[in-house]
Amino acid sequence: MTVHIGAKKGDIADKILLPGDPLRAKYIAENFLEDVACYNEVRGMYGYTGTYKGQRISVQGTGMGIPSISIYVNELIQGYDVQKLIRVGSCGALQEDVKVRDVILASTSSTDSQMNRMTFGGIDYAPTADFDLLKAAYEAGEQKGITPRVGNVFTSDSFYRDNAKELFDQLAHYNVLAVEMETTALYTLAAKYDRQALAILTVSDHVITGEETTAEERQTTFNEMIEIALEAAIQQ
Ligand SMILES: O=P(O)(O)O[C@H]1O[C@H](CO)[C@@H](O)[C@H]1O
Numbered sequence: 001m002t003v004h005i006g007a008k009k010g011d012i013a014d015k016i017l018l019p020g021d022p023l024r025a026k027y028i029a030e031n032f033l034e035d036v037a038c039y040n041e042v043r044g045m046y047g048y049t050g051t052y053k054g055q056r057i058s059v060q061g062t063g064m065g066i067p068s069i070s071i072y073v074n075e076l077i078q079g080y081d082v083q084k085l086i087r088v089g090s091c092g093a094l095q096e097d098v099k100v101r102d103v104i105l106a107s108t109s110s111t112d113s114q115m116n117r118m119t120f121g122g123i124d125y126a127p128t129a130d131f132d133l134l135k136a137a138y139e140a141g142e143q144k145g146i147t148p149r150v151g152n153v154f155t156s157d158s159f160y161r162d163n164a165k166e167l168f169d170q171l172a173h174y175n176v177l178a179v180e181m182e183t184t185a186l187y188t189l190a191a192k193y194d195r196q197a198l199a200i201l202t203v204s205d206h207v208i209t210g211e212e213t214t215a216e217e218r219q220t221t222f223n224e225m226i227e228i229a230l231e232a233a234i235q236q
């Protein structure tokens with residue numbers, strides 16, 4: 001057991017999907033995995049292990065924001081030796097040509113978080129996806145007839161902010177595709193501990209146009225993201 005995860009050693013697979021929402025973890029376990037067991041209910045942050053196409057895989061809710069995902073990623077790596085970590089999240093589109101329901105593979109992330117500046121003594125570290133996982137996810141998307149968008153995402157410390165329009169316009173101008181709240185921490189911790197990580201995001205809303213997905217549409221598009229993540233996880 002670790003502080004926030006009530007699993008025994010061996011209960012968690014070496015590959016894991018990481019949705020922010022613990023109920024998305026439950027949904028993935030119930031609809032995509034076989035022989036499922038729930039290993040964590042601490043703080044309602046559900047974690048499950050099952051199999052996908054015969055391979056053992058886990059899914060763990062991380063909560064929202066850098067502090068919360070950092071707790072789970074640290075404990076999954078240090079307490080359970082997880083090797084391959086794939087975030088399956090939602091995001092808001094920042095570019096006109098990024099559409100609601102698109103799937104984004106975050107090759108890197110920018111952030112307003114101070115976490116890395118403190119860690120690296122003031123310099124701006126560039127958190128980066130694992131290339132093999134990114135390639136596997138891209139190919140899994142293409143096989144399903146989806147061409148994922150690949151690029152920079154903004155990992156925000158705030159969901160609500162005063163200067164949203166100016167900041168998002170500028171980030172869009174500098175080719176940032178979308179905004180979410182966890183990828184910077186996932187990639188930085190994966191690098192620290194020499195693990196593989198990737199963030200796959202479904203566009204749930206459009207920051208410029210205000211368009212949003214219905215709950216039903218979100219479910220369908222999330223299903224595509226989950227299938228891409230599972231296929232990428234079992235490659236290599
Ligand atoms: O859907 P999830 O994975 O939680 O991701 C996004 O949704 C939350 C905000 O509503 C933040 O966690 C953001 O990163």
Ligand SMILES: O=c1cc[nH]c(=O)[nH]1
Nearest residue numbers: 090091092179180181
């Ligand atoms: O962090 C997030 C997630 C989804 N949509 C947003 O606008 N922000």
